[in-house]
Amino acid sequence: MHYKEAKGILSQTNGMNLYRGCTHGCIYCDARSKCYQMDHDFEDIEVKINSPMLLESALRRKRKKCMIGTGAMSDPYLSLEPELKLTRTCLSLINQYGFGLSIQTKSNRILRDVDLLKSINENSKCVVQMTLTTYDEKLCKIIEPGVCTTKERFDVLLKMKEKNIPTVVWIDPILPFINDTEENLWGILNYCVEAKVYGIICFGIGLTLREGNREYFYQKLDEHFPGLKKRYHETYGYAYEIRSKHNDKLMKLYYDVCQKNHIVCDNNKIFQYLHEYEEKSNTEQLSLF
Numbered sequence: 001m002h003y004k005e006a007k008g009i010l011s012q013t014n015g016m017n018l019y020r021g022c023t024h025g026c027i028y029c030d031a032r033s034k035c036y037q038m039d040h041d042f043e044d045i046e047v048k049i050n051s052p053m054l055l056e057s058a059l060r061r062k063r064k065k066c067m068i069g070t071g072a073m074s075d076p077y078l079s080l081e082p083e084l085k086l087t088r089t090c091l092s093l094i095n096q097y098g099f100g101l102s103i104q105t106k107s108n109r110i111l112r113d114v115d116l117l118k119s120i121n122e123n124s125k126c127v128v129q130m131t132l133t134t135y136d137e138k139l140c141k142i143i144e145p146g147v148c149t150t151k152e153r154f155d156v157l158l159k160m161k162e163k164n165i166p167t168v169v170w171i172d173p174i175l176p177f178i179n180d181t182e183e184n185l186w187g188i189l190n191y192c193v194e195a196k197v198y199g200i201i202c203f204g205i206g207l208t209l210r211e212g213n214r215e216y217f218y219q220k221l222d223e224h225f226p227g228l229k230k231r232y233h234e235t236y237g238y239a240y241e242i243r244s245k246h247n248d249k250l251m252k253l254y255y256d257v258c259q260k261n262h263i264v265c266d267n268n269k270i271f272q273y274l275h276e277y278e279e280k281s282n283t284e285q286l287s288l289f
Contacts, residue, residue, distance in 0.1 A: 027220035071104030135187025157195035173207030199264035
């Protein structure tokens with residue numbers, strides 16, 4: 001871990017990352033790619049220590065309320081967060097200034113801040129995004145070793161449903177020859193149905209590999225799935241987009257389940273929803289009490 005004084009915190013689309021790097025250890029992580037020009041080891045987390053000050057300044061200057069996003073490149077609930085509380089401090093500011101929140105994580109540490117998430121959602125809008133890739137718990141601990149399991153993330157979704165906080169699930173990536181099965185997809189989709197998620201984001205059954213994350217992925221294949229790297233090479237070469245041979249069948253299952261259960265599966269519609277700020281009227285706010 002090392003500290004950095006950031007020059008700014010919000011992107012042009014009002015996204016922010018309070019940390020840079022990750023300790024989850026997910027074998028497929030695209031954020032390891034060299035194109036992101038990280039100048040430190042991926043596990044040596046860069047902490048943007050002045051994030052709260054920068055965020056408060058940015059929120060004060062904004063003429064219109066909007067959704068603030070976090071978690072796209074670095075999980076806001078890394079193992080450092082319970083001690084540093086950067087995410088909680090920034091959520092408090094978002095709540096205080098009446099902005100909306102779209103937050104993405106793989107960690108059940110988010111439950112610590114359910115009070116703030118609930119308050120944000122009551123006053124404007126809060127959407128919790130959770131990644132689910134692997135229904136099998138033992139396999140999950142291999143593919144995503146440094147974070148809570150899929151079942152624990154499902155429990156987070158249930159808690160959000162209980163608090164009337166809308167949720168969106170990402171089911172990317174699904175790894176060819178590892179978890180691109182009907183059994184795996186059924187398990188994840190059943191979790192989504194039970195949790196009554198608003199939408200599910202899926203870009204197809206497969207993953208992307210480019211310089212940086214490809215090498216790490218193949219290293220982990222050698223470590224946990226001997227012989228599978230050779231199969232990837234023979235099937236895909238050095239392609240960027242790795243598509244499962246079961247893509248069509250599994251995507252049909254995905255669309256059928258979503259349609260039957262009124263879950264939004266149009267990625268563009270979901271992204272629009274994530275960016276649409278909703279301010280509750282006085283009548284709506286009073287009705288909460």
